[in-house]
Amino acid sequence: xDTQRNLEHALVQRAVERDKAxxxxxxxIHIDQVYRHVYYRVANRVDAEDISQEVFIRAWNAIGRYKIxxxxxxxWLISIAHNLIVDHYRASRRLVSLxxxxxxxxxxxETNPEAMTEASLKRDYVRGAILKLKGERxxxxxxxxxxxxxxxxxxxxxxxxxxxxxxxxxRALNDLRHLLVPGA
Amino acid sequence: MRKEDILAECVDxxxxxRCILDDCLLRYPELGPELVPMLRIAASIWPEMVAPSAEFxxxxxERLLEAMWGPAASPEKxxxxxxxxxxxxxxxxxxxxxxxxxxxxxxxxxxxATAYAAQQSLPGDVLYPVKAGLEDxxxxxxxxxxxxxxxHLEMAQRRSEEIAAQSSLGRSISAPAVEEVAIQIxxxxxxxxxxxxxxxxxxxxxxxxxxxxxxxxLSQASEAATEAAQPAxxxxxxxxxxxxxxxxxxxxxxxxxxxxxxxxxxNLEKSHFQLEGTLFSVEGGVWNxxxxxxxxxxxxxxxxxxxxxxxxxxxxxxxxxxxRIRQEAEADNQVRIKGVFVGANPDGTLWYISxxxxxxxxxxxxxxxxxxxxxxxxxxxxVFTSAGSESAAEERVDxxxxxxxxxxxxxxxxxxxxxxxxxxxxxxxQIEATDGRSLTVLDLQSLVGSDLKVTSAQVKNGLLYAxxxxxxxxxKPGPAQPGKDKDDKENGKDRSRDAEKGQEPDKNNGKQGxxxxxxxxxx
Numbered sequence: 001x002d003t004q005r006n007l008e009h010a011l012v013q014r015a016v017e018r019d020k021a022x023x024x025x026x027x028x029i030h031i032d033q034v035y036r037h038v039y040y041r042v043a044n045r046v047d048a049e050d051i052s053q054e055v056f057i058r059a060w061n062a063i064g065r066y067k068i069x070x071x072x073x074x075x076w077l078i079s080i081a082h083n084l085i086v087d088h089y090r091a092s093r094r095l096v097s098l099x100x101x102x103x104x105x106x107x108x109x110e111t112n113p114e115a116m117t118e119a120s121l122k123r124d125y126v127r128g129a130i131l132k133l134k135g136e137r138x139x140x141x142x143x144x145x146x147x148x149x150x151x152x153x154x155x156x157x158x159x160x161x162x163x164x165x166x167x168x169x170x171r172a173l174n175d176l177r178h179l180l181v182p183g184a
Numbered sequence: 185m186r187k188e189d190i191l192a193e194c195v196d197x198x199x200x201x202r203c204i205l206d207d208c209l210l211r212y213p214e215l216g217p218e219l220v221p222m223l224r225i226a227a228s229i230w231p232e233m234v235a236p237s238a239e240f241x242x243x244x245x246e247r248l249l250e251a252m253w254g255p256a257a258s259p260e261k262x263x264x265x266x267x268x269x270x271x272x273x274x275x276x277x278x279x280x281x282x283x284x285x286x287x288x289x290x291x292x293x294x295x296x297a298t299a300y301a302a303q304q305s306l307p308g309d310v311l312y313p314v315k316a317g318l319e320d321x322x323x324x325x326x327x328x329x330x331x332x333x334x335x336h337l338e339m340a341q342r343r344s345e346e347i348a349a350q351s352s353l354g355r356s357i358s359a360p361a362v363e364e365v366a367i368q369i370x371x372x373x374x375x376x377x378x379x380x381x382x383x384x385x386x387x388x389x390x391x392x393x394x395x396x397x398x399x400x401x402l403s404q405a406s407e408a409a410t411e412a413a414q415p416a417x418x419x420x421x422x423x424x425x426x427x428x429x430x431x432x433x434x435x436x437x438x439x440x441x442x443x444x445x446x447x448x449x450x451n452l453e454k455s456h457f458q459l460e461g462t463l464f465s466v467e468g469g470v471w472n473x474x475x476x477x478x479x480x481x482x483x484x485x486x487x488x489x490x491x492x493x494x495x496x497x498x499x500x501x502x503x504x505x506x507x508r509i510r511q512e513a514e515a516d517n518q519v520r521i522k523g524v525f526v527g528a529n530p531d532g533t534l535w536y537i538s539x540x541x542x543x544x545x546x547x548x549x550x551x552x553x554x555x556x557x558x559x560x561x562x563x564x565x566x567v568f569t570s571a572g573s574e575s576a577a578e579e580r581v582d583x584x585x586x587x588x589x590x591x592x593x594x595x596x597x598x599x600x601x602x603x604x605x606x607x608x609x610x611x612x613x614q615i616e617a618t619d620g621r622s623l624t625v626l627d628l629q630s631l632v633g634s635d636l637k638v639t640s641a642q643v644k645n646g647l648l649y650a651x652x653x654x655x656x657x658x659x660k661p662g663p664a665q666p667g668k669d670k671d672d673k674e675n676g677k678d679r680s681r682d683a684e685k686g687q688e689p690d691k692n693n694g695k696q697g698x699x700x701x702x703x704x705x706x707x
Binding site: 008010011014019020021022023024025027028029031032035036037039040048049052053056057060061123126130141145146147148151163166167169170173174176177180181 | 189191192221225226229231234241243244248341392393394400401
């Protein structure tokens with residue numbers, strides 16, 4: 001029923017057989033989404049461009065091993081992006097500086113409890129907290145809210161049930177509550 | 185219901201604009217203290233309203249092509265190389281002439297910087313006639329229907345790539361360039377009809393693949409296209425869509441190629457349907473799927489009665505040709521049909537959707553003729569019961585809120601409704617102020633923080649597309665206040681610093697927006 005899904009499925013099948021035209025079409029479809037995801041995590045245009053470009057080259061090199069499981073193709077691209085972002089931070093040690101800057105901002109805001117509720121909703125502040133979430137909790141929040149995947153798509157990508165994804169989402173938002181509203 | 189599921193339900197409702205925080209609290213008051221902060225946090229998580237620049241996308245695309253083909257040769261050279269070899273080995277009696285001519289051609293293509301540069305040109309460029317000329321030469325040298333069909337498909341792909349490139353560059357798209365897509369696909373179909381049946385299958389696969397790629401590429405181009413370019417892109421998209429329908433039709437029913445259909449035939453869409461349901465029976469060429477009858481069915485395979493099927497097909501002249509069929513092991517009684525409404529019987533109890541008769545409760549208002557619609561229902565004992573024309577009408581909503589942000593590409597705005605942000609595409613919207621003045625999207629940038637009402641927004645693929653927007657201008661600034669100039673200067677400095685980093689300035693830091701305090705409604 002879903003034409004777009006069928007189109008993509010056909011393209012992925014061809015791309016797995018190393019069809020270059022199909023993979024180029026997949027690039028056209030997903031480059032914006034991959035870039036948005038990477039940009040959200042690195043908050044820098046130049047790094048976002050470098051990493052997004054590399055995602056597709058890595059994906060092409062690994063496409064022969066891609067297994068069609070029903071999970072969206074974008075979830076696979078985003079998992080490649082995730083690894084590249086981790087490498088990027090490791091290499092540049094920016095993770096430490098980002099955490100430092102988030103921590104310092106949090107301290108500033110804590111001195112003004114009245115402004116804290118508003119401040120806690122600020123985009124950058126929330127982003128900093130999301131990047132502090134661990135493992136699957138961060139993955140689920142990013143997939144759901146930043147990449148716009150449905151619960152069933154996340155479930156397939158993480159090989160979990162939809163119920164389990166909702167539980168992880170609940171725990172992640174609860175963690176964010178504690179990170180953003182200390183004492184909550 | 186578990187609290188995790190309640191949270192998920194509320195998050196989804198707020199994010200999609202279907203409900204507001206208060207609705208959730210009314211529904212689950214006992215969970216209020218726990219849910220409210222989590223829902224407020226969830227409502228504040230949005231992707232950055234950024235998009236990669238067209239220059240970057242082109243650069244990354246070229247880098248990817250280089251990685252795929254290897255740095256030694258451009259994709260065009262590789263592709264041409266393959267076709268050159270193909271033409272030599274399919275040349276038959278004129279093989280020797282073909283070899284000589286091909287050698288000359290290849291030396292022309294790969295040896296001349298001008299010819300190479302021409303491959304990258306677009307309609308209207310100085311070198312474009314060189315590109316067109318080279319294609320004509322290749323066509324002359326293609327000696328068999330197979331090689332000619334392949335070449336026409338490649339040329340159709342190139343024309344759609346050119347349309348996409350022109351659209352992304354904001355250039356106007358000429359009518360002949362659009363017509364070329366249809367002409368090349370039709371020419372390919374004509375050549376396929378001349379091929380022996382055993383050879384046509386591979387070419388039909390190529391036609392499917394090629395038109396699929398064109399549809400994806402042109403769909404992307406359509407999103408980026410200016411209003412003036414939209415009809416041209418749509419026309420090319422329609423041609424590619426019909427090309428894929430013809431490929432499916434010819435696969436299941438090769439005899440249609442005896443009088444090759446054309447991608448200019450608008451009736452193809454009207455006969456196209458998708459149907460999901462349980463296959464109850466197959467008798468004398470009549471299939472009962474979820475209580476709906478498909479007549480004189482032509483299909484390459486017949487699933488076992490009792491199984492649930494998803495069928496895509498065409499109804500022409502009372503015959504149903506199955507293009508694709510997918511079988512699922514588990515049957516249930518849900519039925520869904522998508523197609524074009526082509527008419528109803530006099531009392532309106534029988535609708536014809538892409539030629540398939542569907543029983544409808546008396547009094548149901550039919551959609552306008554030619555409209556793509558989706559009907560859901562259930563089946564019991566081989567009889568279909570409609571649950572109504574759930575998507576016969578386009579879903580439209582009105583939204584009131586605070587204008588929170590305008591995206592960099594000036595196509596999307598964020599509207600804050602009770603703390604939640606809703607993204608609305610405004611590229612096709614008519615915008616005006618409450619005093620009737622006409623506004624542009626550029627004007628909206630200076631109106632961030634103003635009250636705004638979006639009427640008749642269409643829901644499409646999970647996004648909202650505004651048709652009309654009315655903005656209530658902010659009150660004019662009062663007398664200068666001490667320290668205000670300084671603040672403005674500092675804000676300006678922050679904005680330029682953000683721009684350098686490629687970020688949108690955080691409007692919440694300024695005085696324009698009212699954060700999550702603004703009141704708004706959805707409906």
